[in-house]
Amino acid sequence: MKINTLSLSDFRNYHEESVEFGSGVNIICGDNAQGKTNILEAVHMFSMGKSNRTPRDSELIRHGCSGAEIFMEYTAFDRDCGLKIRLDRGKRKSILYNEIPLKKISELLGKFNAVYFGPELLGLVRNGPGGRRRNLDMVISQLRPNYFSAVSELRKIVDSKNALLKMQSPNKTMLEIMNKKLTDISSEIIVYRCEFAKRLMAEAREIQYDISGGREELSYRYMSSVGRISMEEIPTKQEIREMFMARLSKNEKRELEYHETLISPHREDVCFDINGKDARAFASQGQQKTVVLVEKLAEARLIKNETGETPLLLLDDIMSELDRKRQAFVLGNISGMQIIITCTDIDDMTEAITDDSNIVHIDNGSIV
Numbered sequence: 001m002k003i004n005t006l007s008l009s010d011f012r013n014y015h016e017e018s019v020e021f022g023s024g025v026n027i028i029c030g031d032n033a034q035g036k037t038n039i040l041e042a043v044h045m046f047s048m049g050k051s052n053r054t055p056r057d058s059e060l061i062r063h064g065c066s067g068a069e070i071f072m073e074y075t076a077f078d079r080d081c082g083l084k085i086r087l088d089r090g091k092r093k094s095i096l097y098n099e100i101p102l103k104k105i106s107e108l109l110g111k112f113n114a115v116y117f118g119p120e121l122l123g124l125v126r127n128g129p130g131g132r133r134r135n136l137d138m139v140i141s142q143l144r145p146n147y148f149s150a151v152s153e154l155r156k157i158v159d160s161k162n163a164l165l166k167m168q169s170p171n172k173t174m175l176e177i178m179n180k181k182l183t184d185i186s187s188e189i190i191v192y193r194c195e196f197a198k199r200l201m202a203e204a205r206e207i208q209y210d211i212s213g214g215r216e217e218l219s220y221r222y223m224s225s226v227g228r229i230s231m232e233e234i235p236t237k238q239e240i241r242e243m244f245m246a247r248l249s250k251n252e253k254r255e256l257e258y259h260e261t262l263i264s265p266h267r268e269d270v271c272f273d274i275n276g277k278d279a280r281a282f283a284s285q286g287q288q289k290t291v292v293l294v295e296k297l298a299e300a301r302l303i304k305n306e307t308g309e310t311p312l313l314l315l316d317d318i319m320s321e322l323d324r325k326r327q328a329f330v331l332g333n334i335s336g337m338q339i340i341i342t343c344t345d346i347d348d349m350t351e352a353i354t355d356d357s358n359i360v361h362i363d364n365g366s367i368v
């Protein structure tokens, strides 16, 4: 997968700007607050249909403007393609693939794959489960649009169930219907998550082994609302259904007491272990950073294995966060991939720069 050009109109701090990319390493360089991350955000939007920084599309429109547009020309599966996202205040966003409007975000997924790694992800191991869930959801969604639809459906069901649980005396039949829906969708989501976490783990384990000189064994643990699920022997969807129903009935009273859905994939977690110990509690800061780096490289490999195309790698100001050894490791693991790296100081990037690197300087929303 190769991005050729990106055009921005009234997106964030850009008025009208166009960026050309080379097929290898692209370095976006500029002082703070000039618009480097905004470029990565725009590119990443084509993989998920929404920003990785904000759920509010209106924030993406340049202050004082009524709408924004981003357009990307890229090559995927040996074909030249175009993707456009149009945002207008107060209107639904429109997404066009080769000029044809797409009806749903799920139709966009898989058309363009990217893996993003920025400083806000460095806390992925130690922060709350929400970030880890979102991260896993994002990878699976790019590979299985049906999964994305299932997660959207889950959100609606949980919202309705919560609304019901907030009532004085919730209608029993309604609650039963809701729980049936929740069981169906949850068993589907949990199986997807476990299977993909397992595949990611297989890639990550190898990478972690290399980066630690064979000293560290990385494993993933899926903490489901139905209990811990073994990665070695993932239960079938039917088995998870049964476990889920049992947990639901056991927690029925508690859910009524708390007025909230407690048993659901939206409260689950995927954790990391190093040499069998919880990385959240026991790994050093450096080890935790490494695990995230390994996870991102594993995601790129998994996408490559699944689709046959290497995803675009977006590294936001991350090299300065990594020591020389880890920097060298990243650079040794991304050959053949197109990457866009942002930095404030080009001198930090000497090891990443090759003869055919493309360097773009940004100043206050303009390419200079």
Ligand SMILES: Nc1ncnc2c1ncn2[C@@H]1O[C@H](COP(=O)(O)OP(=O)(O)OP(=O)(O)O)[C@@H](O)[C@H]1O
Pocket (backbone or CB within 6 Å): 011, 012, 013, 014, 030, 031, 032, 033, 034, 035, 036, 037, 038, 039, 059, 060, 061, 062, 063, 317, 344
């Ligand atoms: N909707 C918007 N309209 C106009 N300007 C915006 C909008 N959203 C963000 N900005 C501006 O964009 C700039 C930040 O861009 P960005 O996050 O890409 O910076 P950066 O170059 O990555 O900086 P840093 O090196 O600090 O990470 C800020 O000055 C911010 O005020």
Ligand SMILES: [Mg+2]
Pocket (backbone or CB within 6 Å): 036, 037, 038, 316, 317
């Ligand atoms: Mg930035």
